[in-house]
Amino acid sequence: MASLLFQLLAVLATAAAAVSPASLDSDLTILIHNDLQESSSPYANSGFILLDEQTWNDANSACKALGEELWETGNIQANLDYLLYERKYAPWQRFWIGGSSPSTIDAEGHVRSGHRDECLPVLCTQTAPYSNGTQQDNSTTWQIMVNSNNELLTGFRDRLSFRFLGIRYAQQPERFTYSTPYTGDGGKASALDYGPICVQGTPPSGSENCLFLNIWTPYLPRGKKTAKKDLKAVMFWIHGGALTGGESSDPTFDGANQASRSDVVVVTINYRLGSLGFLALDDGETNGNYGLADQITALEWVQKNIQDFGGDPDRVMIFGQSAGAGSVRALMASSKAIGKYSSAIMQSNLGGLAYGTTYSQYYTIPQEVAVAGNAILNATNCTDVACLRKLSAMTIASVPTVARFVVVDGTYITTNDLRLNGTGPAAHIPLMLGTMRDDGAAFISYPTANETFPEFLNISGLPESVASTSLFPVPNGPNRTLDVFNATARAGTDGIFRCVDEATAYAGVVNDIFPITYFYEFNRSYQLLGYSPNFPVCEAPPTAGYPNGNPNAEYFKCHSGELYYEFGNVKRIGLPFRDANDLPFEQFVVDTWASFARTNNPNPDWRYLQARGYTNTMKEIERVGKWDPVTKSDQILRRLQWPSEHAKFGEEQQCDALGLPLDYYI
Structure with missing residues (x-):
């Protein structure tokens, strides 16, 4: 409340000086x-x-x-x-x-x-200062106002873009009910700083009043009669975090560089998390998927209002990573969401085996109650949702068992997966998807000195039967535990990520679900600050001449290692370029992602690159050639490294052995 009051006072004090x-x-x-x-x-x-x-x-x-x-x-x-x-x-x-x-x-x-x-x-x-991962100047000099959603929003500009932060897209709904789009009351509102994060963490923090979004745009039209050709493609980002954590204000996802370099509008959103966002009970009332519904509410807000910020409501690309990719997948399976976006990117979507299963295969409500709902009721001494509504949010969020599952609620989700055979809702839109080369290395622990490969597979929730095949050979290196980890990480990457995602692309093409599909594998990474599982395996190793790590050496290209690149934020976060290739690779990735948002094709228009002077991307495309889509007869991917290359889908025999063949969804 104090934060919102401060924002209101800030607007009242400065709005008279801001222009529009x-x-x-x-x-x-x-x-x-x-x-x-x-x-x-x-x-x-x-x-x-x-x-x-x-x-x-x-x-x-x-x-x-x-x-x-x-x-x-x-x-x-x-x-x-x-x-x-x-x-x-x-x-x-x-x-x-x-x-x-x-x-x-x-x-x-x-x-x-x-x-x-x-x-x-x-x-x-244009002398507004640069902002970075820790500071921004939203003082009066740089403020700008936009009339949108029946309110006068005060944002600001930095050197790269106009920034409108902490825009309310929904009022705080009653706990365990669905959000609806917010409409202003005709007054003024601050968009100078991020809204509160949704309740999360151990111990928990945040607010239930958290349904805010952020907009970065290079273009503000003077009115609603803007010519269609002048409106920009919209990149609508859904953060990951296991559906239990994360926030739109994470500086990793700052949209200024993507908006500026690519001439697009970037939107990031908060949505309810954990048990407060996904609890379902078998009472006919508490049907879950509240966080997923928040994402749809935000999309509805964007459809109604993004034109006021220069965005084209007919070109909204949803994209997300990890649980954000799982959210994209669920939105593609939701008749409530279909039609509110025009294309999608799924980055490291989980599914298949072990921890990943429920991100692509949805529980029924009784299944979710058995897995999480009953335990939450017992831990809170409650028997119904009325009791849960009387508790503090922090009490519910402190329960060790967390309801973090998309469920078949009958309204938002009506099938137990994204139907890729034409038997249920599925968005018929252009799709791009792919994985990090070693995504699974973040989803297993590290073996002890005495654990064998079969034992560690079992501990990791993976079928130990594959150990008796030659499909996942254990390297014969000097460090036996690293060797076991290496083979298990490969099995985990296939079983939790690669196989299901390749099968998704294949079925979507074979059954004519997606009009066009592109697949990638990241083989260069920059691991996030504060998230480096099984340290230091995900880090580029320092070597002579590479004190910040040698990205050309062999290391695990782990989960989330693409995020700084795709938002163009290596330097903004305050990290060094580790070699001469980090910068051109980052430029190439930014240009590729935005090209898909603008045109449904990840190959940037040559004249566009030439006009903007993006010579590094031009040289790479000239060298590697056109990225072709997946077809029924040719399952091709782009291996994103420097230099990039094209390859066929990999691990087909391994996926067969794991019970996740290429025709898994046919």
């Missing part, structure tokens, strides 16, 4: 040559803010209202080239720039004088 596209009677676009090097980039000062046509005097006034001036110096040719690529302007179009007298620059970079009464588009300077 409406007050300037102009669209606002931030363009910068973003090479993902943040403030250390040689292009750090290449940005400008583009405004619509107006006279020279009005242009000066508009820039000053933004706390800026007419642009004068810097290398902006790549930005001008991009405006030509978009066909927003002709090559001879002139723009107001600064000088002692009215001056213009055309889209090809020629500077000449202009007449102050001409109406020309405007280039303002």
Whole structure:
């Protein structure tokens, strides 16, 4: 409550000074040559803010209202080239720039004088500071207002994008009921900082009043009559965390670099977690899937309002990793969600064996009650949901047994899995999916000195019968426990990730569920700060000449190791580039993910790359060639490393032995 009151007071104190596209009677676009090097980039000062046509005097006034001036110096040719690529302007179009007298620059970079009464588009300077993983400047100078959802939202800009943080998409629902989209009351609201995280953790923290989302955008239109061609693709991110943890405010998922470099709108959301988000009871009332329903509510909010932030509601790509990928899968199986998004990426979706099973195979409510519901009731001395509603959220979240399961509730989820044979709801949309090479290394423990391979398979929830085959050979290295771990991690990666995901892609293509499908395997990783299971196996080992780790050496490419790359946030988080390839690889991944969001094709348009000056990605595509989709006769993937390569689906015999063959879903 205190946090919300502080935000309200902040808005009341500063809103009068903030400008808006409406007050300037102009669209606002931030363009910068973003090479993902943040403030250390040689292009750090290449940005400008583009405004619509107006006279020279009005242009000066508009820039000053933004706390800026007419642009004068810097290398902006790549930005001008991009405006030509978009066909927003002709090559001879002139723009107001600064000088002692009215001056213009055309889209090809020629500077000449202009007449102050001409109406020309405007280039303002863009001096807002960079933000990073720990700090951002949301002071009055950089604030911007947008009228959306019947409220006046005050956000701000940094060097790369407009940032609207902590936007309420649903009021706090009564516990164990479903959320509904929020509509403002006609007043003002702060979008200057993130909303509270949802209750999670041990000991638990957070709030039940947590249904907020965040938006990063390079473009703010002046009104709802924006031309369709000017609206940007939307990348709608669902965080992972086992459906028990995680938050949209994690700096790993900051959307500024992706929005800026890729000219897209990025949205991240909170949703209810753990037992508060997924508990189901066999009482005909408490049907679970509250967190999943929150995701759908957020999608409904986006469909209604994202155009106010420059986003195209007809091009919303949902994407998520781990439990976020499991959420994407569930949304693709939900008739309540289908139609609210246009494409999807599933990153390291779990399924199949051991821990992964329930992320792709859903319990009935009686099954969930047997696994979790009864234990939660017993631990809280409750017999019904009315009792649970009287307890504190922290009491429920402190119970060791956690309801973290998507269930067949009959409304949001009506089948026990995503039906890939045409017998149930399934979104007919373009799909991209894949895994880390060694995803399973994070989902097993580390063997003791005396544990054999069969014993450790059994401990890890994997069939020890595969030990008697030659399909998962134990290396013969000097460290026996590492050798056992190595073979078990391979079996875990196949059994919990790869086999089910390859089978998903195959069935979706064979049965014509997905119009087009692309598959990948990450073979280069940058493990997250604070999440490095079985340390140090997931870390690139330091070697001579590589004090921060040698990513070209052999190490486990573990779960979550792609996240810094795909959001372009290695430098923003404060991490070093470990070798000369980390940066171009990061640029390539950002460009690939955003291309799929914009066009349903992960191969970026060559003219787009050329216009924006993204030479590293151009060289890699020229070298590796086109990434082809999965077909009925050719199951191809892109191995994302540096340099990248193409390969066939792997581990087919291993998947057969694990009982998860390629035709598992046929």
